[in-house]
Amino acid sequence: MLYSTATPEAKRATLRERLAAGELVRLPGAANPLSARLIERHGFEGVYVSGAVLSADLGLPDIGLTTLTEVAGRSGQIARMTDLPTLVDADTGFGEAMNVARTVQEMENAGIAGLHLEDQVNPKRCGHLDGKQVVDEEAALRRIRSAVQARRDPNLLIVARTDIRAVDGLDATIERATRLVEAGADAIFPEAMRSLEEFAAVRAAIDVPILANVTEFGQSELFTEAQLRDVGVNMIIWPVSLLRIAMHAMDGALGVLSQEGGFERLVPQMQHRRELYDLLDYEAYNAFDSGVFNFSVPG
Numbered sequence: 278m279l280y281s282t283a284t285p286e287a288k289r290a291t292l293r294e295r296l297a298a299g300e301l302v303r304l305p306g307a308a309n310p311l312s313a314r315l316i317e318r319h320g321f322e323g324v325y326v327s328g329a330v331l332s333a334d335l336g337l338p339d340i341g342l343t344t345l346t347e348v349a350g351r352s353g354q355i356a357r358m359t360d361l362p363t364l365v366d367a368d369t370g371f372g373e374a375m376n377v378a379r380t381v382q383e384m385e386n387a388g389i390a391g392l393h394l395e396d397q398v399n400p401k402r403c404g405h406l407d408g409k410q411v412v413d414e415e416a417a418l419r420r421i422r423s424a425v426q427a428r429r430d431p432n433l434l435i436v437a438r439t440d441i442r443a444v445d446g447l448d449a450t451i452e453r454a455t456r457l458v459e460a461g462a463d464a465i466f467p468e469a470m471r472s473l474e475e476f477a478a479v480r481a482a483i484d485v486p487i488l489a490n491v492t493e494f495g496q497s498e499l500f501t502e503a504q505l506r507d508v509g510v511n512m513i514i515w516p517v518s519l520l521r522i523a524m525h526a527m528d529g530a531l532g533v534l535s536q537e538g539g540f541e542r543l544v545p546q547m548q549h550r551r552e553l554y555d556l557l558d559y560e561a562y563n564a565f566d567s568g569v570f571n572f573s574v575p576g
């Protein structure tokens with residue numbers, strides 16, 4: 278009931294332990310707070326909060342228009358719904374070094390387990406689009422150093438994302454990843470890798486966990502969990518998939534409504550009221566106050 282039973286500190290410690298034990302951490306992107314419960318029920322190890330999803334949800338392109346307050350607020354709502362650790366896309370940190378420090382502390386307050394900070398210039402764009410630009414090495418390292426310095430919980434996972442692959446190639450990615458680790462990054466997210474061999478090359482060059490982004494309609498193939506595990510990837514995100522699936526389903530359903538004047542044909546495809554109440558743990562509220570769940574669900 279009400280929901281997470283684990284403290285943020287405990288979730289951060291869990292994430293650290295899993296990574297230290299060499300376990301693969303799979304983090305589907307939540308489409309909304311309640312979907313974090315579904316992700317947990319299906320046995321995943323973490324929940325991802327995507328900037329692309331968050332901005333799309335607000336009807337904005339993913340170019341850094343969302344604010345720290347919006348992202349921390351939504352991340353807190355999502356993290357609250359699950360005992361799993363939540364990893365958040367903090368884009369470029371919402372500014373330079375001092376802003377990054379504030380971002381880290383607000384994210385900690387939101388109860389999340391980790392965040393990634395990227396080295397794109399502002400305005401940023403989706404990592405799988407052409408025409409990206411990255412900041413120079415010193416600016417990229419400063420973002421990470423200031424994140425590390427600002428965190429109060431040493432277990433908050435600071436993941437450095439580099440977008441340099443699309444700009445300067447694989448060697449530059451390895452060089453930057455190495456420097457980012459020296460600056461204190463706990464893990465590396467090499468964005469828009471072109472092949473499994475590229476992941477393997479990054480893996481061989483650094484000894485912190487690496488994260489793979491499996492996003493549809495992007496510049497990387499949709500590598501499978503098994504393929505990524507084989508090349509030594511430690512965390513996998515599927516950032517936007519649940520939102521894409523939900524939006525496509527809504528689009529189709531509205532077509533049916535406008536054609537047929539009702540949703541009846543789609544009822545078998547709907548989450549049943551019973552399933553919703555189960556996911557919400559409605560009955561547990563009854564144990565708290567016996568007047569709450571004293572009805573039966575039709576059908």
Ligand SMILES: C[C@](O)(C(=O)O)[C@H](CC(=O)O)C(=O)O
Binds near residue numbers: 495
């Ligand atoms: C991972 C990502 O940063 C996100 O915001 O989810 C995006 C995903 C996407 O746009 O497909 C990205 O830049 O890769």
Ligand SMILES: [Mg+2]
Binds near residue numbers: 327
């Ligand atoms: Mg993003």
